Amino acid sequence: MTGKKGEAVRPVAFAIVTVLVLMLGWDPPLIGPLAGLNFDWSNWNTSDMRPFLGLEDWPCDPHNKLVHAHSISLQNAAGPESLAFDGSGGGPYTGVADGRILRWDGNQGNWLAFGVTSSVRTEVCDMQPSSVDNEHVCGRPLGLRFDKHGNLYIADAYLGLLVMGPQGGVAKAVSTQAEGVPFKFVNDLDFDENGTVYFTDSSARRPRKQCNLVTFEQDKSGRLLKYDPQTQQTTVIARDLFYPNGIAVSQDSSFLLFSYTSKSRIMKFWLKGPKSGTMEEFAEVPGYPDNIRITKEGDFWVALHSRVTRLQYFFAKNWYLLRLLYSLPFKFDHIAALTTGPPDAMVVKFNPHGEAIEAFEDRSGLHASFLSYAEERDGLLWMSSVFLPKIWTLPLNASAGSSRRFGVV
16 A cells, blocks of 8 residues: 555656756746846856955955944945045045935034935935835935046936036936946946046946846946046947946056956956057956045055855856755845855955055954945045945054055065
């Protein structure tokens, strides 16, 4: 009797397993957190993966000097993704998650409203905490830069490349599409010596609210662009990019750097000389690079959102397991929490040759974490986070003397 029951159960079990395998492997996914998101696995390719960069391979700052950084809190605001200083050194100015531009008043010791990026703000923009679901209405300012005339140029993830006058107010869009393709995720910008604006559109497929998917999907629809304020023309100068993010033009405007976030690399795009119009790798980093800012000496500070963990690296090498994992009926964030490590903080300084010369960390993430920006000004390193309601400063003179340097002797 038992044998007959076992024989009857086998076809049923086989059928169940077959259905599960088909459901888990179906493209696009039928179940799980990726279902209905038009997720594309075709860009996953392990052929260009490098060896894992662990703490022993990248001994940046074993003393965790960022735990000594001074923090400045934002009231009723969060997500100061980057900072900018005006021509007189005033500021910093920052864009926050509800679409406002704020200015720090050192005399009063608080943040003042300077402007907004959306001209169609509604009451949902005043709700705290702000929601990513309202960013397309309220705007989401990311990269900020002042031009030589005192105008503030803003990379708004949803509204495009914007400009705001020296007195603030409501920003005006100057570029919202290129080659007939609307911007989906404008991220950062910088100027060359002639005032031409170079900026990134991180994805032509997904908006900022799906930025984790841009990384996870290995989306390669990003673009590098330039805008000429004189002709008001926007030109695509590089396309099919993996999450182009922060950007910085060199001192002589011969090249620019931009973060290749999902690939954990910094890329160099030549603007002048025999290599003009070509791209090459500048540096590899042990995490996900965000904004890049140049120093007076021509070096570059890069903020890393977080490190790549060994488990993330394992799944990236064996992406078919990752595919099965994300086909299970659980939330995206819950599955991601299994592969990501604790929050941490890291900023790295590179010389113009791509050599890492200095770095600061908070490996615990208890004081600083999820950094998106680092800029050196008047002996201070200014840092900010795209998520947290904080800005940090670290005196460089005191810490640089005991900082561990590497890569250059």
